[in-house]
Amino acid sequence: MSDSEEHGKGGIYSVKGQEYNRDSRYIETRIVKDPDPESGDYPVEPGRYRMIAAYACPWANRAIIDRDLLGLQDVISMGNPGPTHDADSWTFDLDPGGVDPVLGIPKLKDAYLKRDPDYPRGITVPALVDERTGEVVTNDFPQITKDLFHEWKDFHKEGAPDLWPADKLEEMEAVMKRIYTEVNNGVYRCGFAGSQESYDAGYDRLFTALDWLEERLDGNRFLMGDAITEADVRLFTTLVRFDPVYHGHFKCNRNKLTEMPNLWGYARDLFQTPGFGNNVNFEQIKDHYYKVHTDLNPLGIVPKGPDLSGWTTPSGRG
Template identity: 85%
Template structure:
């Protein structure tokens, strides 16, 4: 892949001597209860949409977890591209014949081009596709999970968690902003730094944020208190990839996740909850990063380690 190729959520790889920058220009169409006249938004309609989300991708993994936690599996179908892709598109190589069984396409790019024939940006996951037309609706990963909560509420299961608590929302938004810029994106800033100076700065920013989270989680079970929220989901998908990928592959190696007492206990606590660990595919995660990032790992060799059996050990946080 070239140094400007797209990965996961359309991150633009840094050029030599420069810091990593993420392309954050997404398809802004939304799926809402009452689309405003004159907008391109789509209506909430059970059975109409298909979430395309690769288990390998942390940004897509969020949407898989949220869909599961809210009980939306019966109203929004899901397709899962394989863990590796070329510079052109995510592909459905895990499905029989390499074709998505509902959309009938071999490449996610086909759904993008069906709506936007001249689409030239990265083909990213998660994406939601309209099954009635085969056209992509949106790939805005942050907006997707927020809308799954607020716009699809009438279809949530009775015991669905309150992922966006009203009384904590302002603080939660601040926490999520810092988690995104410093941790979710911070590991990529380390991995794709274009110079020693850029890497050193990224490394310091990342571990400053992890130390802040370690301290915060010393006083509460989850980021916002005693119940899981969207903030926890957003942090979890980075933490679960930390030791298998980011510690070595992205040079985030001051210490492992397993060496941070509160963060490690917190991550295991989440992993062992329904909807979290059962939506983690460590084999696909490792295949994706080590086989796709040939600029960082030219031979495509996938490490056998680390030992991941600790994820099922008691967290001590319940």
């Protein structure tokens, strides 16, 4: 999902005097192990699909991390748009000639229009593209990450983590729902508030949830116990952006992440786990938010801080 969809056809918008809302309508086609011929779904097939995912975007960052944790790098190729883009589309400005080397397109929008010439909504990441046809298959980001685990299991690396443990699934779904509504979306509820009242309400909701997480992590190494799950992936991509972006840019400034001992130790623990920190690009994150959100930051000035060296210090969570 683009974090800058307020520019036009996507899922973030703020109307003066109103609370922020996110358009959550996506292409619901799936890639599954045994597709029903009448469903329109695509078959799991190594080497056929390309994940387009920007390191700047927290929603795409989830898919990048899951792909790495599960060892699917040689099974699903990946293209990475640059962090700054126009109102029309994510663009491949980091690639030679500004063109994705596999799909041969300068804009992700081209793959969407190949699927539907009248595609009416935002050009979002992550998106899975069929390399054979150049058409987007799906951009349904929560389903993509779920299917990477369940539908691509035959191709996971040995020792891949059990991101969706069956014995904890009911509780985990409830935890992830609260994380999504109150934290992942909560920072946007503050940043794109259309009135003082909606900002104040969003701010209170966000920090109520962060306090709940701080308490939950007091006795657990990870959200669901001693092992990493999908819930941790979904929280991490917001936490890793909190001090560099959300604290100042989105006015989520009651305190910094570094001032919440359990969450800060937990976030560092994940950051130092292979699959997490190696898929974080702070420079791209800051460039995206501060340069693309011109309504919030009209001059496009990117702050030099904060000091990010603490991410590699011992977490104390072992």
